[in-house]
Amino acid sequence: MNRLEERGEELAAVRQDGLLKQLLRIYLSPPQPAEEAGAADVSNLTPALFSAYRDLDALRYDFPVVLLDGPDERVGVPLSSLMDELVARKVADGTGDGRQRRDLYKLERSIKTLTAQTKEQRLGPLWRSATKRCLAEIDGGKRREALRNYLRSARSTLSQDGLVVDCDEQIGHKFFSHAWTRIESERGLQTRETLDELIADLSAIIDADRMRSARATSSDALRTAMGAEHAGGIDFDRLSWTLRSSGHYRPLKASRRKRLRRVLKVLKTERKRLGSNAGNGKSPRRPYQPKNIADSCVDALELFNAELERAVELFRAVRIARLEVENRYDEARHDPFFAGFDQAQLTTEELRALPTVLVFVANDSLDGDNKAALIDILSSDLPIKVVLEFRDLPDSLPLGAGSVGYGGWAASLGSMTMGLRTALVIQTAASHLPRLTAEIADGLRHNGPALFCVYTGPEERDIQVSRYLRCASAVESRAFPCFVYHPGRGSDWAQRFSLLGNPEPEQPHPKHVFNFEDADGRERSEEIAFTVVDFLAMDTRFSAQFVPIGPEEWHPNMIPLGSYLGIEDSETFGKVPYVLMVDQENTLHRVIVRRGLVTAARRCADKWHSLQELGGIENSHALRLLQTERQRMIEQTGTEPPVASEPEPVAEDIPVPAAEPTTGDEPEPQATTAAGEQAHIETELCTSCDDCTDRNSMMFAYNDAKQAYIKDITAGTFRELVEASENCPVCIIHPGAPSNPDELGLEDLVRRASQFN
């Protein structure tokens, strides 16, 4: 039976199957106006994989982020990572056992809640407020005091501070402003050090000239300088003569002195602009605050041009100063050169020291002038950093016309810019900013232009799920995949391009295991692909493209969309794709996706595949070459070349396991007293009555099973040890012999201890 005959039989089968015909009609036909009007039902549904994320407060993820102050090299770190680092440090120093670790995580949760309520605050005040909340939940006074002390010590261990921000509408602006300010401040600091050095050297030349001048060495000037108390003891006329007649003083030429003063003025003006980190009595601390932030590409270019003019003036002064300091300035040679000094004379290092300009633009506000300015920036060498924020991804959506368009040129600007080869490009969603912090910092330090395409999600009123989920799903679904293109990293695509930040980059769609209960209450699980259709399901403009189908209408030819997209077009005949969605009651629904969205999903998958190829995954050239080589080997040898298999694991020397790290709470070897008898507790018989630990918590402590041991024999007296033995209800503390022969009343104590040894 050929394919045509098979198709004929399939067609006949479909014709006879009324239910399938009805489902296919839904799938293949565009939504009718009446259906669009009644499509509100679907707006209550969310993709099934989101059902676990209804309460984000109870989960740990990459937000809120702490925008760190220096000296930490990282510009932004998720609060959860910061707390994990803290916990690791507390465990390492022996103060991070189970309860304490849990206390820190509770505090983290409280900080998270407060951040959501208060929007912007620094970690310090948030920590204090969260501590109060945690303490208020504790009933016992003893426990409350212990918790207060522990959290105070934890805060001093965690030295970092910074603004704590959530994944809100302004996150792109906050994140990039902070990162850029940090990096520009570093750049300013380097320039400041250079200027300080040159200013000191030039000032020294001018001061030396002044100090050796006839005016400075006159007897009157010397008398004034030395003060009235030396008036009778020093012969200032004689001193003046001595100074003038010694050495070979040649005053500076007037032209040089004028040049030095002019250069010094330029350097000092620039130095003043760069602020001061250390204040004194006269001038307060005034950290450098870079200001080159624009809100349009046209303004950014103007700002940069102004910066460039100032830079030409500055670097001319710097170069003259260096020549002067080394006494190499030759007026005949250098005067003409510096008279014609302009931006063309700037070296690479000087250009690198230029302040950069940061510009924020939204994809929907790119008008004609700005589009042109943007292309100018991206195709230049100018150090302008463009943050292009996307509030919406589908730029042109011909809804209701029977087909769905998806994506526009702006949405592809990141990919397009890579073709210009000069600009660094990073594409990501707001949710993934913390994961690309290092790459973003690299981009801001990059000498040339940089484009940061960031999906930040629509306005608050248009978001049904949280902004974090909305943004994360843009990456997860490949609607807005992450990638990094760094033109300064090597000479080929393998080095320059990376798909960093995408889940399962080697797959067309990431897959997740979805667990649910069936009608009989049995647990079941299914692997679900997360596609662009799931992302669009949260957009009410597409509601009419989704049609929920009740269980009574389920048909064996309905297949999950992920599987549907994976089969050849010719095999899709008679099949209806669906996605799984849940309502507010956590009830699972099968929802048919209309053909328009399936087409959009295919187009999105195609775009993703292009990026995969750039990243070296399923590269068509490589595959073709592989096929050619395979064919050539078959022709030459007549046999199929062996398929590369996983290499056999190489037997390695079995490493000796390292000793378990100690948490500091393990029972130490029983303490030996001076007399050689051991003080010890029969720990396994301890009834956890708190008597000894309340008596001296430094000497006695509980192990992980909440049974007592001697933690530090030196943390108390022999008397305390004996009294603990006498009061132990199950007589399991054996005090041994005293270690301090000078302890008072030792004879009596030894006698009492003997009953328990």
Added chain:
Amino acid sequence: MLNPIEVLSPSISDIEDDAYSLDDFEGVDSRWCHRCGNNAILTAAQKLCAEEQLAPEKTVFVSGIGCSSRLPHYMGTYGFHALHGRALPVAEGIKIRRPDLHVFVTTGDGDCCSIGAGHWLHAIRYNMNITVLLHDNQIYGLTKKQASPTSPRGLISNTSPHGAYLEPLNPLAATLGMSNISFVAHAVDWVPSVLFDIIKQAYHHRGLAFVCIMQRCPNYLPDHFEAYIKDRDRTVLLTHPQGLQVEEAVAGRFKHREEHDPRDVDRARELANNRDRVPLGILYRNPDVLCYEDVRASDEHMTVADKIAALEGELDKFTIKPPTKQ
């Protein structure tokens, strides 16, 4: 319709550590007296929860009234501090409606063997899958030293200044005489490792596991159990390949050890009645006894809305409503 119950993703993880530690089962600070034997039982219960990784939200401790009945406050799980003597029926109610929960009962010698004796009898007979811990300190401690049903004859107390007149009720012997028994064990709080092993076996037994624990009251009967604590010859350790197995390091401390088959109810009764040498271990276990919930549990599923409506309905019975307009 299908109900999704859980979705896992590598990108977002739960805020708490995956594994529960003993700390996770600690509630508020204990208000028991210093050196109180209840602490050992509390620690054993917390240790069991941690070792078995019981989800705190799926575990419930039910108690009546008395010192021992404060235990649910000190657990980091759900708890129900019920009326005097009514811990067992409350626990049974919980178990029959929520068989997915791990239900424990902590009760004292007054709560169980006096005011709650009727419920005790029937709870044993119903044999529901519950672990019962009887804290037997042989005195009423919460009300400051009155004789309880298990106080030995001659004990001087506020209600028996001339000494208790009657022979005490023996909870072990009484339980072993009831119908439908399936698990009976005896422990002492001052041997915590064996106490833990017994409670663990009780938890794993399917049916009502009754564990009677001799528990010191250092405040009102400070020397009452001294004879047993200091003289381990007055204890017989019961072990068996199908029963309790104790590490030699602990078992070696006991001079008297007996391999006792937990199916041998006659020998169990003999051991229970020997007050000179208290048994320590599992006296009786029969996993084949019918559980009440196996024949009577409802298979009706209730939605959250149904449960709220039912609860509101019950509470509405106690509501004084304003007169309706005619």
